[in-house]
Amino acid sequence: MKSIREVFAFYAFYGRKTRRTLAFLLIALIPVAIATIFRFRQAFEGDGSYDGLYLFTNVIMTFFLQFLVLILTLFFGTSVLSEEVEGRTLTYLVTRPVSKAALLVGKYLAYSLIVSVLVWTGLVACFLILCFARLGEAQVWMVLLRYLGVLTLGILAYGAFFTFLGSFLKKSIMVGLIFSFGWENVIQYFPGSTQRFAIVHYLKSLLPGVLQSRGRFSFLTFRLNPTSWPVSILTLLLITAGFLTLAVLLFQSKEYNYED
Amino acid sequence: MSAVIETSKLSKWYGNVLGLSDVTLTIGPGILGLLGPNGAGKSTFFKLLTGQLKPSIGTVTVFGAPIRNNQRTFRRIGLCPEQDALYEELTGWEFLTNLLRLYGYGRAEIEARAERALETVELLEDRDRIVRGYSRGMRQRLKFAQAVAHDPEVVILDEPLSGLDPLGKRKLIRLIKDFGREGRTVLVSSHVLPEIEALTANIVLVHQGKILASGDIHYIRDLIDTHPHIVAVRSSAARTLAGHFVGEPYVHKVRFENGGELVLFETSNRDRFFERLTRYAADTASGVEEITSPDDNLQAVFDYLVGA
Incomplete structure (x- = not known):
């Protein structure tokens, strides 16, 4: 556990300093810009066709859930190992008195935290901007907490899957993109049990009231038969643990040779 | 000679390409020079010694124990890799202290060790500069510093003198010799004979993955002369x-x-x-x-x- 903590501290520090994190912070702030524009329109043009909370739970959440979380976890998750191999810095890690499991898990947790902070920052900012008029209502805050929880579960599950992909494949980004915007975005709309092969299905199953959503943007949160919340949470945690275990096993047995 | 590192019939193939073939060596304290042209198998040998690669055939033991996935032994080994790779967005100080963190030291000890190592390689004044801005020589010295900062008993240096100016080479040679004199086991590779000659009289000649000769440098010199x-x-x-x-x-x-x-x-x-x-x-x-x-x-x- 101490080793995991040391690796975590190293990469939480390192991850903060990289240009990539700054670039992704800017991407994470895109919905904040959209929310700000919406609020200005509402304030100055009197456009009251949509409630702020409705836009937050539908448009903004969809952006976070089906784009931002996928993109961030894809780039951070696949880089857990591949950036060390491509940067040829893996040598510094694997010759230290730290197990490979601790290296991988510690770095995965550090990068998950960085992604979470980026996502939380954007989501909370959007929430404050869009739901400004209703901040006194406790249930509105509960919505925010629930959405933060769902996104965090998504970050953990997708992050573990992409960490596995990065330790398994050399060109993991391309496969990850196909998975994210092909598989995940299509399979969830398949009827029957096929949809259960998408991570996003379990995440959407945890979102409150999306089945009842109406209006122009309701298609964004459309879902078929949701899975119950205990099963969804358990499945997401199992996905996380399963792919992390696979990634560790691969890391322990595989040779990463970048010379000779 | 008390054996610190022992290899027996050590061989490594990359698919059909031979990396190292049938290397049996017993290495004790002192400096051993590994001499061979680029691609001879020196780095492969070092990667096998540090458990980064699995032998195709044969065994490696360090302090009597197999090395691969043996974290306990890694505490006693320092490696300066050949590749010019560092965490570019960190400062020299951050690079060193973060790597030392992986040994489980407390904050005060990490700082003391990092300071001592940077002082040894004369980088203390540049400790807060981003590594990306370091010259080739400074990068080499920083790599050396991370290899010795935890005070290892075995120091493995893969082409440590490459890219250094003559003055930098002289300083590093002096440091390496000091480590050897302290009774540590120091393995140094180079493709330049005079560099190895300046470090040690005890050498191993490697070529195309095989050991051609090993022993005193005068023997090798005789081969060259005759x-x-x-x-x-x-x-x-x-x-x-x-x-x-x-x-x-x-x-x-x-x-x-x-x-x-x-x-x-x-x-x-x-x-x-x-x-x-x-x-x-x-x-x-x-x-x-x-x-x-x-x-x-x-x-x-x-x-x-x-x-x-």
Whole structure:
């Protein structure tokens, strides 16, 4: 556990300093810009066709859930190992008195935290901007907490899957993109049990009231038969643990040779 | 000699490509130089010694235990890798302290060790500069610092002198020798004979994944001195010059190039040949303009030893 903590501290520090994190912070702030524009329109043009909370739970959440979380976890998750191999810095890690499991898990947790902070920052900012008029209502805050929880579960599950992909494949980004915007975005709309092969299905199953959503943007949160919340949470945690275990096993047995 | 590192029939293939073949060595304290041209298998050997690669055949033990996935032993080993790779967005100080963190030291000890290591390699003043802005020499020294900051008993240095200026080389050579004198086991690789010569008399010659010779450097020197050498002499009177040497027993072949103005001698006794050539050039109007020794390098020795 101490080793995991040391690796975590190293990469939480390192991850903060990289240009990539700054670039992704800017991407994470895109919905904040959209929310700000919406609020200005509402304030100055009197456009009251949509409630702020409705836009937050539908448009903004969809952006976070089906784009931002996928993109961030894809780039951070696949880089857990591949950036060390491509940067040829893996040598510094694997010759230290730290197990490979601790290296991988510690770095995965550090990068998950960085992604979470980026996502939380954007989501909370959007929430404050869009739901400004209703901040006194406790249930509105509960919505925010629930959405933060769902996104965090998504970050953990997708992050573990992409960490596995990065330790398994050399060109993991391309496969990850196909998975994210092909598989995940299509399979969830398949009827029957096929949809259960998408991570996003379990995440959407945890979102409150999306089945009842109406209006122009309701298609964004459309879902078929949701899975119950205990099963969804358990499945997401199992996905996380399963792919992390696979990634560790691969890391322990595989040779990463970048010379000779 | 008490064995610190032992390899037995150590071999490594990358698919069908041979990386290292049948290396059996017992290495004790002191400095051992690994000498061989680029691609000879030196880095492969070091990666096997540090558990980064799995042997295809054979075994490696360090302090009597297998090394791969053996975290306990890694505490006693320091590795300076060949590749010019660092965490570019960190400062030298951050790079070092974060790597030391992985040993589980407390904050005060991490800082003390990092400061001492940076002072040793004379980078203390540049500790807060981003690594990306370091010169090649500074990067090499930082790599060395991370290899020794935890005070290891075994130090493995893969081409540590490459990219250093003469002064930097001299300083690092002194440091490495100090480590050897302290009773540590130091393995240093290089493809430059004089670099290894400056460090140790105990060397292993590696070529195409195989150990050609090992032992005292004077033995290797003898091999170099006795194997046929090519000496090229540019002269306006090349044929007269050639005629003067043709009958000598230590001159095996004479041939002309560049329209007859360059004469190439193959000699088995370089010292005698040069002594005679110098005298000849001084005594007569030989027209000697230039003397070069095109194969006076390590590759030529390797080629000779492997019969190429």
